[in-house]
Amino acid sequence: MEYCEIGSQDLETIAILSERHLTHGKKILDDIRQHRLMTDYFGVKAVEQDQIIGFYTCIEGRLEFTLPHPEAEREIRKIIGDKKIVTGDTLYVDPAYRGRGIASELSRRVTEMARKRGGKFFLTEAWIHPDGIVPARKIVPFNGDVVYRKILPGFYRDLYKYGMECPICGRDCVCGAEVELHIL
Numbered sequence: 001m002e003y004c005e006i007g008s009q010d011l012e013t014i015a016i017l018s019e020r021h022l023t024h025g026k027k028i029l030d031d032i033r034q035h036r037l038m039t040d041y042f043g044v045k046a047v048e049q050d051q052i053i054g055f056y057t058c059i060e061g062r063l064e065f066t067l068p069h070p071e072a073e074r075e076i077r078k079i080i081g082d083k084k085i086v087t088g089d090t091l092y093v094d095p096a097y098r099g100r101g102i103a104s105e106l107s108r109r110v111t112e113m114a115r116k117r118g119g120k121f122f123l124t125e126a127w128i129h130p131d132g133i134v135p136a137r138k139i140v141p142f143n144g145d146v147v148y149r150k151i152l153p154g155f156y157r158d159l160y161k162y163g164m165e166c167p168i169c170g171r172d173c174v175c176g177a178e179v180e181l182h183i184l
């Protein structure tokens with residue numbers, strides 16, 4: 001197992017895996033593919049036998065949720081002021097490799113990169129499944145100490161309006177999100 005920084009050559013794999021396992025929809029593919037110049041996009045991948053089996057990607061300098069949430073965005077902007085924010089974008093580990101601490105290690109490494117790139121805050125949007133399970137709950141603490149936290153039930157309700165679907169609920173999504181702002 002190897003951990004390395006992602007490059008533009010990884011974007012297509014990341015786009016396809018994200019669209020399949022995180023949120024369905026062409027918008028997801030387009031959003032990730034638009035980063036091909038890697039100007040404000042970075043991340044870490046876990047590689048086994050030349051295959052990407054996990055990744056954690058980030059958007060630099062922009063506060064960006066999967067879909068707009070103006071009130072939370074306003075509250076967060078008030079805290080960050082003109083300091084640089086990094087938004088956690090996609091986090092995924094292949095089911096065959098889960099439970100071995102890979103996501104935790106990706107999170108530690110991406111946090112270190114965010115610091116080196118001058119980030120002062122790290123924003124996370126942790127998915128709350130309909131049964132209340134939050135897969136990334138124990139992984140986001142590696143992104144720094146929490147200075148803002150908001151639980152937003154129904155966070156993904158409007159996915160369909162943006163041409164997206166939930167991999168669990170389909171069009172009518174009832175999943176929520178735990179939004180946290182971390183200090184880097």
Ligand SMILES: CC(C)(COP(=O)(O)OP(=O)(O)OC[C@H]1O[C@@H](n2cnc3c(N)ncnc32)[C@H](O)[C@@H]1OP(=O)(O)O)[C@@H](O)C(=O)NCCC(=O)NCCS
Nearest residue numbers: 091092093098099100101102103104125126127135136138
């Ligand atoms: C979430 C995910 C990235 C975790 O990957 P992983 O490499 O198995 O995670 P780790 O082994 O580093 O686990 C760290 C901790 O999180 C817990 N955890 C991992 N996946 C979990 C899940 N699905 N539900 C609840 N807890 C989970 C582990 O039990 C572990 O806890 P411990 O430290 O007490 O043992 C992986 O399950 C995944 O890709 N899920 C689908 C996509 C997803 O949900 N992404 C996050 C969107 S916000």
